[in-house]
Amino acid sequence: MQVTDLFVSAPGKAILHGEHAVVHGKVALAVSLNLRTYLRLKATTTGKVCINLPNIDTFYSWDLSELEQLISYSGGKKEEGKLLDAELVGRLRDFIGVTNGNLDTCSMASLSFLYIYISLFRSSELPSLEVTVWSELPTGAGLGSSAAYSVCLAAALLCASGAIPTPLKEWDHTARWCQEDLELINSWAFQGEMIIHGNPSGVDNAVGTWGGMLRFLAGKIIPLSRVPLLRILLTNTKVPRSTKVLVARVKDKINKFPSIMAPVLDSVDAISCTCEKVLSEMTCEPITGEHYNTLEELIDINQHHLNVMGVGHPALDTLCQVTLARGLHSKLTGAGGGGCGITLLRPETDSTVVQTTVQDLRDLGFDCWETSIGGPGVQQHSPVSVKEEILEVLNRY
Numbered sequence: 001m002q003v004t005d006l007f008v009s010a011p012g013k014a015i016l017h018g019e020h021a022v023v024h025g026k027v028a029l030a031v032s033l034n035l036r037t038y039l040r041l042k043a044t045t046t047g048k049v050c051i052n053l054p055n056i057d058t059f060y061s062w063d064l065s066e067l068e069q070l071i072s073y074s075g076g077k078k079e080e081g082k083l084l085d086a087e088l089v090g091r092l093r094d095f096i097g098v099t100n101g102n103l104d105t106c107s108m109a110s111l112s113f114l115y116i117y118i119s120l121f122r123s124s125e126l127p128s129l130e131v132t133v134w135s136e137l138p139t140g141a142g143l144g145s146s147a148a149y150s151v152c153l154a155a156a157l158l159c160a161s162g163a164i165p166t167p168l169k170e171w172d173h174t175a176r177w178c179q180e181d182l183e184l185i186n187s188w189a190f191q192g193e194m195i196i197h198g199n200p201s202g203v204d205n206a207v208g209t210w211g212g213m214l215r216f217l218a219g220k221i222i223p224l225s226r227v228p229l230l231r232i233l234l235t236n237t238k239v240p241r242s243t244k245v246l247v248a249r250v251k252d253k254i255n256k257f258p259s260i261m262a263p264v265l266d267s268v269d270a271i272s273c274t275c276e277k278v279l280s281e282m283t284c285e286p287i288t289g290e291h292y293n294t295l296e297e298l299i300d301i302n303q304h305h306l307n308v309m310g311v312g313h314p315a316l317d318t319l320c321q322v323t324l325a326r327g328l329h330s331k332l333t334g335a336g337g338g339g340c341g342i343t344l345l346r347p348e349t350d351s352t353v354v355q356t357t358v359q360d361l362r363d364l365g366f367d368c369w370e371t372s373i374g375g376p377g378v379q380q381h382s383p384v385s386v387k388e389e390i391l392e393v394l395n396r397y
């Protein structure tokens with residue numbers, strides 16, 4: 001099979017409301033960021049598959065002959081109603097040497113790559129290729145780095161397998177796929193997320209695939225086309241955490257206290273719906289201070305709920321207190337337990353207030369920056385449309 005070289009990218013995301021509750025069938029509102037993960041796929045003739053993941057200091061190379069063994073052993077059938085081929089996952093775990101409880105970054109990243117690669121090429125010949133990924137997103141910090149990685153893998157490997165076309169024309173800088181192809185990319189990215197997360201809702205890979213702001217409910221994705229321009233401050237507390245562990249922790253709490261936790265999840269659902277309504281009002285009537293007051297109150301209530309779910313962290317409490325001292329409201333975003341928080345900036349928030357808040361947070365050792373939201377979903381790039389410093393990293397290997 002003739003594999004073509006290509007560059008793809010996918011955005012990270014911030015969840016405005018609904019993290020964790022969305023895993024249990026409640027509404028989430030999420031938006032793409034202007035921070036992206038980039039992937040370069042290169043056809044080779046080495047008889048090997050190589051992955052270079054410099055963000056996590058991971059570099060692997062496998063002989064095609066070793067990987068072919070894994071196909072012949074696996075039956076290749078998914079169990080009825082199951083999304084993942086459990087037998088293949090088991091063989092890959094043995095091959096890489098990961099035990100069930102092992103969550104290390106490198107193992108999860110290589111496992112999801114190998115799963116998608118072998119699944120897509122198992123019925124043809126395994127191609128010799130090299131994949132390099134570089135991300136502007138912090139890894140494992142709540143901004144959907146796992147989903148952006150999985151979406152890039154899915155898009156690139158689906159193109160390489162011929163299951164979807166490469167949409168870029170000679171004269172284009174960037175190009176996107178048609179709806180049907182995006183759905184296929186999203187479904188393979190979801191499988192990558194299942195390997196990294198355990199039990200993902202699918203909201204993160206949906207944002208990585210489609211971009212923009214969307215409402216997500218039980219696998220149903222509704223793009224919100226009319227949304228006001230929101231100014232958001234992103235803060236990375238740099239406290240490491242694992243989405244898989246946090247999602248499991250919330251599940252345990254729900255199982256232990258079903259009648260206590262059910263109203264909390266319902267309340268988060270109502271927060272997402274109320275937020276969506278306010279955002280829609282803000283696009284069709286003059287924006288008032290009252291709109292922002294409501295958005296701020298929703299942020300505060302949700303942050304309390306997330307603490308009740310057991311996914312807070314003292315560093316996130318500090319973030320909320322420090323920003324509130326400047327009149328700004330914050331909540332964690334993504335899985336919590338550390339990682340990132342979002343702070344809503346009002347249109348009238350003075351730039352000196354923003355600057356002093358950013359400085360306060362940096363003095364605490366956090367990373368903090370104002371971000372723009374709503375970047376495009378997964379894209380194919382011509383090399384000239386990839387930022388120079390990113391191209392330099394991708395071409396280094």
Ligand SMILES: Nc1ncnc2c1ncn2[C@@H]1O[C@H](COP(=O)(O)OP(=O)(O)OP(=O)(O)O)[C@@H](O)[C@H]1O
Pocket residue numbers: 037053055056104105106107108109110133134135138139140141142143144145146147149196197204241242243244333334335336
């Ligand atoms: N740039 C990257 N290169 C290789 N692997 C990555 C990269 N980014 C993310 N990953 C994989 O994703 C894992 C982190 O996923 P995790 O879901 O815990 O965090 P997140 O996606 O950043 O946060 P959240 O799910 O809360 O939005 C890493 O352990 C690694 O396996």
Ligand SMILES: C[C@@](O)(CCO)CC(=O)[O-]
Pocket residue numbers: 015018019020021022023142144197199200201202203204243247333334335
């Ligand atoms: C915590 C969670 O709700 C969001 C992680 O970004 C997990 C998920 O939806 O898969």
Ligand SMILES: [Mg+2]
Pocket residue numbers: 144145146147197204243
């Ligand atoms: Mg993730």
